[in-house]
Amino acid sequence: MTMPRTVEPELMDDAEQAAAYDAADFSHSHSQRVTLFERCFARPLSGTVLDLGCGSGDVLERFAKKFTAAKFIGIDGSAPMLDLAEGRIDSANLSSRVSFAQAFIPSPDIPKNDYTVIMSHSLLHHLHEPAVLWQTIKEHACPGTFIFVADLRRPESESAAQHLIDTLAGNEPEVLRRDFYNSLCAAFTADEIKHQLDAAGLQDLRVEETGDIHVLAHGFLR
Ligand SMILES: C[S@@+](CC[C@H](N)C(=O)[O-])C[C@H]1O[C@@H](n2cnc3c(N)ncnc32)[C@H](O)[C@@H]1O
Structure with a gap:
């Protein structure tokens, strides 16, 4: 049986922690995320994309550079993360298509829109x-919105989690290794996510394990 979940703090609102996260090299998994999205969405992307828990904006920047006909709104509850995200998007000259709002989900401060896509990367495991x-997602989606939620998945045991950290983040700073370990222990399994979707009336979404450590829920809403 998989080890029980151990929650971690929801927000990454410590400036040092946000800076360490921002400095980490997620280029491999984040660029794969764009490729995976293209495969699942399988059509030209326009309209507005909502990114819940956008953090320091690395995934958003990659999406905005790839899908130049779309606009993006990033939401996060952490002011230090949003400062980093705004700086990144500004430096990349993408501010005309990418905006941000600070909101602690669930929140009335998330802008309403006819979202083409609602996505979220590595937020789910933070949520208590x-x-x-x-x-x-249900509140902000409309018929036809594409949902794309990617996250870590919880390993079988603490030793399996530690093995993944040693293998995948052996050279990273201790603060990142600790966050990564805590995140793996806080994550959900694919079966748990299927139960969450059933309970939410979102059983049309498909749940897949991707690679060694990730899980993806995706699909169009009716
Ligand atoms: C692990 S980071 C992921 C950031 C980004 N999506 C990425 O993939 O690089 C998780 C982010 O979710 C934010 N977060 C956690 N719980 C939240 C909540 N309830 N409301 C808003 N943001 C939240 C944290 O502040 C953090 O920036």
């Missing part, structure tokens, strides 16, 4: 009550 993500 995962249903708030699925309810927020």
